[in-house]
Amino acid sequence: MSTIIEHTPRAAGCAARSCNRRSVCAAGGSLTGTDWEIVEMAAWDGPRSLKPKGLLARIERVLFGDVALPLANARLESLRRFSxxxxxxxxxxxxxxxxxxxxxxxxxxxxxxxxxxxxxxGFLPRIRNWPP
Incomplete structure (x- = not known):
């Protein structure tokens, strides 16, 4: 099963998105539609996807086959891990x-x-120290 990724300009992409993401698009920034898809995908991936070769992730993959593996693009993988x-x-x-x-x-x-x-x-994660 393949995923279709929309590669439209930001203004056109913002109108087509759900209402939860419109405010983010309106705020500007350099994030693309693909970046926002990765942020949303991270909500489904779960914490075990951060260590895909860990014991619990391997057991879950054998039993259920649904542990996310790392993305091939290093920038998008960093975005996914942060998300x-x-x-x-x-x-x-x-x-x-x-x-x-x-x-x-x-x-x-x-x-x-x-x-x-x-x-x-419903709440913002606490940030201990913002890097200089």
Whole structure:
């Protein structure tokens, strides 16, 4: 089964998205439609996808076959890992934010992702230290 990814300009893509993402599109930023799909996908991947070769993930893969494996694109994989932590962790550290920034996300992109996740979760994960 394949997924169709829409490659339309940001203005056209924002109108077609759900109401939860319209406010994020309106705020601007450099995140594309594919980036937002990765952020949403991370909500389904779960924390075990951060260690796909770990014991629990291997057992779950054998029993259920549904543990997410890493993405081939390094930037998108970093975005997915950051997003999984934003969805499931109650606290993010300086290393988590620094890894997202090193992957090419801007500080405003990181804030947009955190705001989006907070609007869906009901609260914002606590950030221990924002990197300088």
């Amino acid at each position: 999984v932590k934003a969805w499931y962790w109650n606290q993010l550290g300086e290393r988590d934010i620094a890894a997202a920034l090193d992957a090419g996300l801007s500080p405003s992109d990181v804030r947009q992702i955190l705001d989006h996740v907070a609007s869906r979760r």
